[in-house]
Amino acid sequence: MYRRWFWSLFALPGAVWLVLFFLIPFYAVLAVAFGTLDPIFQGPVPIWNPLHWSGSTMASVLHQLKPGQVFWIVFVRTFVYVALSLAGCLAIGYPVAYYLARHARRLKTVLLVLLIIPFWVSYLMRMLAWIGLLLPDGLVNRSLIDLHIIQHQYGWLDGQASSVVVALTYGYVPYLILPLYATLDRIEPHLLEAGRDLGASPVSTFLHVTLPLSRQGILAGSVLIALPMFGDYYTNDVISGSPRTSMIGNQINLFFQGGPQRTVGASLVVVLSLLLAVLMSYYLYSVARASRLVAV
Amino acid sequence: MRRLRDWWANPWGKPRFLVVVTWAYIVWSIAPVLIAVLFSFNKGRSRSVWQGFSTRWYWSDPTQSVLHDPTLRGALEQSIKLATFDMLIAVPLGVALAIGLTRWRGYGSRPVNLLMLFPLVTPEIVMAVSLLLVFVTLYHIQLGTTAQTLGQVTFSISYVVLIVRGRLLSIGREYEEAANDLGASPFAAIRLVLMPLLAPAILASFIVVFALSIDDFVVTDYLSSDASTQTVPIRIYSSVRGTTTPALNALASLMMVTTLLAITAALLLYRRLSARERRPEQAAAVGDIATLEV
Numbered sequence: 001m002y003r004r005w006f007w008s009l010f011a012l013p014g015a016v017w018l019v020l021f022f023l024i025p026f027y028a029v030l031a032v033a034f035g036t037l038d039p040i041f042q043g044p045v046p047i048w049n050p051l052h053w054s055g056s057t058m059a060s061v062l063h064q065l066k067p068g069q070v071f072w073i074v075f076v077r078t079f080v081y082v083a084l085s086l087a088g089c090l091a092i093g094y095p096v097a098y099y100l101a102r103h104a105r106r107l108k109t110v111l112l113v114l115l116i117i118p119f120w121v122s123y124l125m126r127m128l129a130w131i132g133l134l135l136p137d138g139l140v141n142r143s144l145i146d147l148h149i150i151q152h153q154y155g156w157l158d159g160q161a162s163s164v165v166v167a168l169t170y171g172y173v174p175y176l177i178l179p180l181y182a183t184l185d186r187i188e189p190h191l192l193e194a195g196r197d198l199g200a201s202p203v204s205t206f207l208h209v210t211l212p213l214s215r216q217g218i219l220a221g222s223v224l225i226a227l228p229m230f231g232d233y234y235t236n237d238v239i240s241g242s243p244r245t246s247m248i249g250n251q252i253n254l255f256f257q258g259g260p261q262r263t264v265g266a267s268l269v270v271v272l273s274l275l276l277a278v279l280m281s282y283y284l285y286s287v288a289r290a291s292r293l294v295a296v
Numbered sequence: 297m298r299r300l301r302d303w304w305a306n307p308w309g310k311p312r313f314l315v316v317v318t319w320a321y322i323v324w325s326i327a328p329v330l331i332a333v334l335f336s337f338n339k340g341r342s343r344s345v346w347q348g349f350s351t352r353w354y355w356s357d358p359t360q361s362v363l364h365d366p367t368l369r370g371a372l373e374q375s376i377k378l379a380t381f382d383m384l385i386a387v388p389l390g391v392a393l394a395i396g397l398t399r400w401r402g403y404g405s406r407p408v409n410l411l412m413l414f415p416l417v418t419p420e421i422v423m424a425v426s427l428l429l430v431f432v433t434l435y436h437i438q439l440g441t442t443a444q445t446l447g448q449v450t451f452s453i454s455y456v457v458l459i460v461r462g463r464l465l466s467i468g469r470e471y472e473e474a475a476n477d478l479g480a481s482p483f484a485a486i487r488l489v490l491m492p493l494l495a496p497a498i499l500a501s502f503i504v505v506f507a508l509s510i511d512d513f514v515v516t517d518y519l520s521s522d523a524s525t526q527t528v529p530i531r532i533y534s535s536v537r538g539t540t541t542p543a544l545n546a547l548a549s550l551m552m553v554t555t556l557l558a559i560t561a562a563l564l565l566y567r568r569l570s571a572r573e574r575r576p577e578q579a580a581a582v583g584d585i586a587t588l589e590v
Contacts, residue, residue, distance in 0.1 A: 011396025025423075032429050044429075131536055132331065132344055227418075249419075
């Protein structure tokens with residue numbers, strides 16, 4: 001009835017689209033990163049043949065990635081911010097997801113709706129909301145002054161690393177809670193009862209049953225939010241805007257707004273992608289495994 | 297105070313710590329947004345000090361309100377325009393790709409499957425930079441609405457595939473085979489049997505693509521040409537640190553209300569479409585939509 005190629009026809013348009021607008025564009029980044037500069041206009045000249053690639057820009061970028069150099073500092077800062085925000089997200093997200101999965105009972109639907117709302121509110125709208133609160137005469141400063149915790153208006157938006165980390169946490173927690181909830185919800189209550197029956201305390205049941213069983217969800221959820229955080233520059237720009245807190249995304253963005261340095265920016269994109277490839281492949285691997293489980 | 301302490305210390309009651317953390321988190325996540333909406337109704341020019349109620353920043357102010365400032369109104373229009381284009385292109389492409397990938401067993405299906413997953417995990421700045429470079433150096437596509445649409449569709453397709461494929465796997469092939477046995481041609485079987493069964497998933501895809509497009513900042517910004525192709529997120533990004541008026545809050549609030557209304561309407565329709573089905577599956581689908589939207 002169906003010819004062999006019948007179903008591949010359905011996949012064709014989408015596949016062609018992804019090759020044209022995802023795969024080839026990534027090759028263009030490589031071609032620019034290993035390309036040269038136009039001697040007159042200083043614009044990037046991509047080199048499409050890998051045999052003719054020039055490694056001079058990449059070499060200088062790699063040189064600046066050595067410990068103590070500019071890009072090294074930015075990369076280390078990015079890792080520290082992402083790690084701190086990730087820790088914050090887990091510290092908030094895990095208890096919330098746990099409560100929702102284990103104890104919410106009748107409130108479950110209401111809570112789910114409340115937890116999903118931030119998904120549908122635009123990310124920058126949520127940042128705008130925080131900036132309103134953090135302005136010099138904003139609610140945060142006024143409350144802290146009223147409570148006599150601080151005497152003068154504090155410049156939360158003047159390049160504070162702490163503001164950036166908190167903003168990243170605020171921005172990305174919602175995306176972590178639902179995957180965590182999905183994992184915790186799937187744990188069989190019998191396993192917990194078995195743990196308790198065998199004499200384990202609530203704490204040790206949690207440590208030896210719940211936590212190991214949710215490890216997969218924790219890892220997958222963390223990767224899911226860490227990847228976009230590594231490329232995030234807008235949170236940093238709107239909350240701090242200072243070079244003192246700039247992350248790798250800000251650095252790349254800077255090179256692309258300035259024109260002549262696009263080769264350097266493209267090289268940084270290549271370096272970032274290689275670093276993140278480890279995280280990406282882990283996530284793709286776990287997605288593939290999960291979908292195989294569903295298929296069975 | 298004493299009662300509060302007793303309530304907190306009581307070990308036999310509900311898990312206090314979790315209750316407190318959960319509700320504190322919900323307040324923390326939603327209150328700032330509500331406050332921002334409140335300040336869009338501020339009478340004065342401040343976004344942080346309340347000076348009385350007015351609808352000045354929505355329509356009363358003759359030059360600076362969302363209605364009368366062409367740059368603000370333009371941003372809203374551009375956002376809606378791009379979301380419409382994105383839905384119209386990404387959903388059909390994604391549905392076809394999902395059908396193809398679940399049914400097609402041959403060389404090439406595995407690489408395409410892998411390729412489809414990559415946009416989901418690629419940081420947006422990497423995608424934005426690569427699209428910008430390829431448009432400028434190779435394809436010679438003018439930056440602006442066309443480029444923005446091409447970019448948005450590229451990251452939207454994979455979400456559609458995931459939603460529709462989940463549904464396809466749960467339907468199985470039996471219905472189509474029955475249709476074929478009854479004499480339907482392959483295309484008729486798809487049109488008359490598969491499409492109605494996929495309707496809820498297709499609707500869910502429309503919602504998710506709409507939300508993805510409305511929310512997108514990085515790709516849309518990199519591929520924008522000038523002020524006329526600015527969307528609401530770009531507008532917020534570029535003016536939030538300056539001395540802007542609550543008109544910015546009004547713009548963001550309008551966008552938020554539009555999105556929430558569209559989603560609520562779609563969810564109601566979704567419930568009607570899948571009313572005859574078992575409930576747990578429905579709940580799971582709503583959960584899927586939420587989890588996918590990253």
